[in-house]
Amino acid sequence: MDFVAKARAVIAMEADSLRDMADRVDVSFAEAVQLIQTSMENRGKVVIVGVGKSGNVGHKIAATLNSTGATAVVLNSQNALHGDLGLLSDGDVILALSYSGETQELLELLPFLRSFDVKVIALCGKRNSSLSRAADITLDTSVMREACPLNLAPTSSSTAMLVMGDAVAMVLLEARGFTESDFARYHPGGSLGRALLLKVGDVMRREEKMPTVPLSARVLDAVGQMNRTRSGACLILDESGKLAGIFTHGDFARGYEKDPAIGGAAICDLMTRNPISLTEDSLAVEAVKQVGEKRIDDIVVVNAEGKPVGLIDAQDLARLKLV
Numbered sequence: 001m002d003f004v005a006k007a008r009a010v011i012a013m014e015a016d017s018l019r020d021m022a023d024r025v026d027v028s029f030a031e032a033v034q035l036i037q038t039s040m041e042n043r044g045k046v047v048i049v050g051v052g053k054s055g056n057v058g059h060k061i062a063a064t065l066n067s068t069g070a071t072a073v074v075l076n077s078q079n080a081l082h083g084d085l086g087l088l089s090d091g092d093v094i095l096a097l098s099y100s101g102e103t104q105e106l107l108e109l110l111p112f113l114r115s116f117d118v119k120v121i122a123l124c125g126k127r128n129s130s131l132s133r134a135a136d137i138t139l140d141t142s143v144m145r146e147a148c149p150l151n152l153a154p155t156s157s158s159t160a161m162l163v164m165g166d167a168v169a170m171v172l173l174e175a176r177g178f179t180e181s182d183f184a185r186y187h188p189g190g191s192l193g194r195a196l197l198l199k200v201g202d203v204m205r206r207e208e209k210m211p212t213v214p215l216s217a218r219v220l221d222a223v224g225q226m227n228r229t230r231s232g233a234c235l236i237l238d239e240s241g242k243l244a245g246i247f248t249h250g251d252f253a254r255g256y257e258k259d260p261a262i263g264g265a266a267i268c269d270l271m272t273r274n275p276i277s278l279t280e281d282s283l284a285v286e287a288v289k290q291v292g293e294k295r296i297d298d299i300v301v302v303n304a305e306g307k308p309v310g311l312i313d314a315q316d317l318a319r320l321k322l323v
Helices: 003-024 027-041 053-067 104-113 130-134 156-175 180-186 191-197 219-229 249-258 284-294 314-319
Strands: 046-050 072-074 093-098 119-124 137-140 212-214 233-237 243-248 277-279 298-302 308-313
Touching: 003 156, 027 093, 027 119, 027 137, 027 156, 046 053, 046 104, 053 072, 053 093, 053 156, 093 104, 093 156, 104 130, 119 130, 119 156, 212 219, 219 233, 219 249, 233 308, 243 249, 243 298, 277 284, 284 298, 284 314, 308 314
Parallel strands: 046 072, 046 093, 093 119, 119 137, 212 233, 277 298
Antiparallel strands: 233 243, 298 308
16 A cells, blocks of 8 residues: 555645535625624634534634633533533623534533523535524535545545634734734744744843954954854944944855865855844844844844844854744
8 A cells, every 4th residue: 555645645635625515615604704703802712513423623713712712612512501601601602513513512501601692603515504503603514525535534624624714813813903012922832922022132142242354354363252252143234333334154164165264264255244233123033034044043132223232143043042
């Protein structure tokens, strides 16, 4: 058996199901997001109900909503009938998950949910199912077939339900004006949260640890400054003290391979002009982004006049667990 080919077939089948689902998204989706947004504005929450694999998907959808500032809880269908309905309040929105729309435990719970002033949004693969008919809005998560070779194990269908939940959460995020700063408030313990909370000025090496040489310097002068400050780069300043360029240990190593006498060369001939720079009040996440996208190890921090006030080394970001 060609395991690689089989794996690719499974992934392709699920991807095709998602593309088909994307083509079917209609005004019902917009109405669902608006229902949830209105509930949020009135201090309501999203209550997610599902059984089996749908229940597992529901936990992930709830986690995504909570992490993006939309309060969500998972209601266990069995425990709901033994006191857990107490977490439900008027004005909440129910996300009911069932691919078949005929899950008995869920259907038995619906009348009790309806005793509250709530709206029900079904994530369902069967438009004419009992759940779909009982819901205020149905989001169609139907698939042509499961990726399971027996067409039995929930695979394409559970993926479709999960992605539809992600779509709801992400569109709701934008509709509510959720920002990077908001995201950081809910993720203070992770590297991304720290990067979003910290400013460049909080992580940069300041002037005493920032190697600099004038435009008239030689390469050995720059290397000496880098060794003195244990830095991987040296900043080159013009006559007014503004940033003219940057020279790194990598530049030196590459230049030495071509000419072992590079130490006596003028730094202005070998420096990188107009290097990537940020301001002191930029978010640290921007430094992380630049290091990753531009594949560089050093970022210069400049003030409003274009004069260097600090240097960020990729090793500093790693040491602070920002990357």
